[in-house]
Amino acid sequence: MRRPEVVVGIDVGGTTVKGGIVGVDGSQVVSRSIPSPGEGGPALLDAVRGLVTDFEADARDRGLAPIGAGVIVPGIVDELGGRVLYAANLGWEDLDLAGELESSTGLSVTIGHDVRGASLAERRVGGARGLPDFVLVTLGTGISCAITASGVTRIGASGAAGELGHTTVYPGGEPCSCGKHGCLEVYASAGGIARRYRSAGGELGTDTAVISGRVRTEELATRIWGDATAALALSLATLVLLVDPALVLLGGGLSRAGETLVAPTLDRLAGELRWRTPPPVRVSPLGADAGRIGAAVLAMDALGRTDLVERWPADLAL
Ligand SMILES: [Zn+2]
Structure with missing residues (x-):
């Protein structure tokens, strides 16, 4: 056999x-x-x-x-x-x-x-099965994305496409490890959220799972989380206006926050787009x-x- x-x-x-x-x-x-x-x-x-x-x-x-x-x-x-x-x-x-x-x-x-x-896994097996136009944003220690347009996932001229984490959301904002100020990653990555929570007086060693669990019950967590989803929505709005994806999938460790992440992000995104309907924003099923x-x-x-x-x-x- x-x-x-x-x-x-x-x-x-x-x-x-x-x-x-x-x-x-x-x-x-x-x-x-x-x-x-x-x-x-x-x-x-x-x-x-x-x-x-x-x-x-x-x-x-x-x-x-x-x-x-x-x-x-x-x-x-x-x-x-x-x-x-x-x-x-x-x-x-x-x-x-x-x-x-x-x-x-x-x-x-x-x-x-x-x-x-x-x-590739999302398109062939997971949450974007069969979709020729979608973006996957991974929210982990840093933030990155893969843009799939007309069935091709963009690599870029120098192999560096998808660096969404270093798009500027707040000019002159907080410093980023890349040397710039005000990058998305500073506000909305797991590392950034935990760092901002601590530096604003939050409990040491608190990770993003705990912080997201405190949204709506603790003022500081609510504010830091709100900054994160607002920053993410700003970057996503630019991405949506430029590439018009049928779906935005959120992956990476932070996506485990589920609706606590998706609902305010989608709400802000709709506000940023106004004249057009935002694409659905969902958590990656493959995680x-x-x-x-x-x-x-x-x-x-x-x-x-x-x-x-x-x-x-x-x-x-x-
Ligand atoms: Zn940066």
Whole structure:
């Protein structure tokens, strides 16, 4: 009997490396996450290599046949060449990531960009299934977005499209890590919200899950959260006016706030747009799994199994 085929999907981040094995039929096999070594660079490469090798061995132990892997990373990526050109958060520069992983695993490895990878998962499996025009905004430690227009997710002339977090929402506002002032990320990222809450006298160590839970019951949380959703709506209004998406999906850790995030953002967005109806704004159904599912989809596409992905279940969770 032929062993069932599976692919490996890996989402490499600055704090966590998330991975999983998915059957080519969309069956969920196993998922696992490991902390990223703080120093990044070669230590992170070793950690990723170890995770892929473990998944490969695990799949074989289960009587499965691993046939390929997809790996997505933040930064500037040469997808065709399988190289990471520059990933500041990971300490990687001009790294032949596909070559490194292929030589130690024997799997064919495809490399992609993290937010575009998550967006691919949403379009093929998740909340934007079949939509040629939509944007996915990921709200995490930072803020980024993937713009899909006429079925193509924009990469940009220099590979740097989608840096929504560094669009200016308040000229002359608070300083951003990028060197500018008043960037969206300063006000509406998880990192920005937690920092602003603390510096305004909020309890130390409070994360955004707690802050969002205090909206409407605590004045400071309500104000900081209100600033965040107002800033997000300003950036989204510009995005909507420029690219006219059919849907805005919100992903990343902050999207777990659900309606506490969506309702005020949509309300403000409608106010910013006035003469046109805003597109629906929804929370990504794949959430934090979108990255590794997208990485698995990249592997499937590279292996010529695109048609099978259309049958993957919408509630796929790795
Ligand atoms: Zn900035």
